[in-house]
Amino acid sequence: xxxxxxxxxxxxxxxxxxxxxxxxxxxxxxxxxxxxxxxxxxxxxxxxxxxxxxxxxxxxxxxxxxxxxxxxxxxxxxxxxxxxxxxxxxxxxxxxxxxxxxxxxxxxxxxxxxxxxxxxxxxxxxxxxxxxxxxxxxxxxxxxxxxxxxxxxxxxxxxxxxxxxxxxxxxxxxxxxxxxxxxxxxxxxxxxxxxxxxx
Amino acid sequence: xxxxxxxxxxxxxxxxxxxxxxxxxxxxxxxxxxxxxxxxxxxxxxxxxxxxxxxxxxxxxxxxxxxxxxxxxxxxxxxxxxxxxxxxxxxxxxxxxxxxxxxxxxxxxxxxxxxxxxxxxxxxxxxxxxxxxxxxxxxxxxxxxxxxxxxxxxxxxxxxxxxxxxxxxxxxxxxxxxxxxxxxxxxxxxxxxxxxxxxxxxxxxxxxxxxxxxxxxxxxxxxxxxxxxxxxxxxxxxxxxxxxxxxxxx
Numbered sequence: 001x002x003x004x005x006x007x008x009x010x011x012x013x014x015x016x017x018x019x020x021x022x023x024x025x026x027x028x029x030x031x032x033x034x035x036x037x038x039x040x041x042x043x044x045x046x047x048x049x050x051x052x053x054x055x056x057x058x059x060x061x062x063x064x065x066x067x068x069x070x071x072x073x074x075x076x077x078x079x080x081x082x083x084x085x086x087x088x089x090x091x092x093x094x095x096x097x098x099x100x101x102x103x104x105x106x107x108x109x110x111x112x113x114x115x116x117x118x119x120x121x122x123x124x125x126x127x128x129x130x131x132x133x134x135x136x137x138x139x140x141x142x143x144x145x146x147x148x149x150x151x152x153x154x155x156x157x158x159x160x161x162x163x164x165x166x167x168x169x170x171x172x173x174x175x176x177x178x179x180x181x182x183x184x185x186x187x188x189x190x191x192x193x194x195x196x197x198x199x
Numbered sequence: 200x201x202x203x204x205x206x207x208x209x210x211x212x213x214x215x216x217x218x219x220x221x222x223x224x225x226x227x228x229x230x231x232x233x234x235x236x237x238x239x240x241x242x243x244x245x246x247x248x249x250x251x252x253x254x255x256x257x258x259x260x261x262x263x264x265x266x267x268x269x270x271x272x273x274x275x276x277x278x279x280x281x282x283x284x285x286x287x288x289x290x291x292x293x294x295x296x297x298x299x300x301x302x303x304x305x306x307x308x309x310x311x312x313x314x315x316x317x318x319x320x321x322x323x324x325x326x327x328x329x330x331x332x333x334x335x336x337x338x339x340x341x342x343x344x345x346x347x348x349x350x351x352x353x354x355x356x357x358x359x360x361x362x363x364x365x366x367x368x369x370x371x372x373x374x375x376x377x378x379x380x381x382x383x384x385x386x387x388x389x390x391x392x393x394x395x396x397x398x399x400x401x402x403x404x405x406x407x408x409x410x411x412x413x414x415x416x417x418x419x420x421x422x423x424x425x426x427x428x429x430x431x432x433x434x435x436x437x438x439x440x441x442x443x444x445x446x447x448x449x
Contacts, residue, residue, distance in 0.1 A: 065290075078272070078305070079304055
């Protein structure tokens with residue numbers, strides 16, 4: 001919430017600072033903030049943060065379970081450890097990450113509203129008008145498609161890195177770092193290809 | 200009874216096990232001993248199916264586990280209890296949940312029946328009143344006991360213990376050993392213990408398999424150890440002065 005609120009606030013200020021022509025109406029500022037937030041900032045920046053916090057936690061948790069033989073214990077009991085441990089993480093990510101992005105987008109737009117109106121950059125009416133102006137509902141669908149793909153990538157890559165950790169505590173740390181790095185690279189690539197294919 | 204037949208395993212170019220065969224008897228504590236790096240744990244993992252051997256087969260009471268289909272493997276695994284070196288307790292679950300876990304997953308017992316069974320097993324290993332403690336709040340010896348309780352909670356026919364007394368003080372080690380032997384006799388199960396602890400070898404080694412550089416060099420009981428006539432085994436068992444003088448007296 002904090003990150004996305006500031007993200008919206010800063011985007012509003014910077015857009016305002018760059019739209020200096022008297023021929024450009026002020027409501028365009030919030031219009032730009034809306035498009036940037038929904039299309040890119042909320043799904044992608046949140047994905048990077050999600051990979052850093054949740055992805056590393058998944059890899060670290062599974063890696064620790066691997067090196068302390070907890071995964072072996074599950075397998076000896078006849079339990080499919082991958083299915084038992086990884087599947088819930090993937091399902092939970094796919095269900096919850098889109099909700100997180102929706103909350104982040106709302107917070108970003110609220111942050112933009114607060115900063116825009118409190119600094120006198122634009123009036124509340126202009127801000128709300130800009131938010132509603134030339135709205136394309138497909139962008140919401142596109143953003144949600146991105147969230148599903150990002151959630152799947154982060155949870156699967158992080159789980160894979162953690163599940164196949166070998167060695168000791170040092171390797172668990174390495175697995176966590178690799179999970180974040182690989183997830184972020186995958187997010188950026190997926191971001192590009194989804195934009196290329198769907199817009 | 201567990202029968203292993205010609206088990207071999209290599210990792211890259213290094214051969215860890217070279218055609219191990221033998222029988223692990225029911226109602227006895229069967230020990231697999233040897234110095235570090237001789238393939239004891241790899242053999243144990245081959246037996247329980249955590250590692251697929253390159254060649255050879257493992258038979259659980261005449262059922263070929265190595266070549267069994269998924270369903271049969273699953274059935275056999277339900278009859279296995281295993282105590283891992285570090286306990287392998289689930290960090291996120293308390294003692295009661297850890298012990299209850301196999302019952303939750305593998306049985307259709309009612310909650311009351313499960314709690315009764317868990318309490319019985321915890322009492323059996325000498326742990327009462329610790330049901331709500333987390334693994335991080337109990338000592339190494341207690342973790343091993345909880346591990347044993349979890350291993351026996353589902354009435355296994357086969358109990359495997361990977362270095363059950365590593366990292367424990369001598370007194371606790373002996374208690375754990377005695378507990379394993381008592382449980383083996385009480386429930387008439389096939390117990391396999393991997394160890395390099397001499398107290399265990401002499402104390403509970405009803406049947407001992409000695410591994411040396413991936414080969415089985417000797418098989419017998421703790422009573423036969425002194426007169427084995429195998430130099431490598433003598434070097435391994437009678438390393439310190441006390442043990443040597445014991446052998447000389449015998």
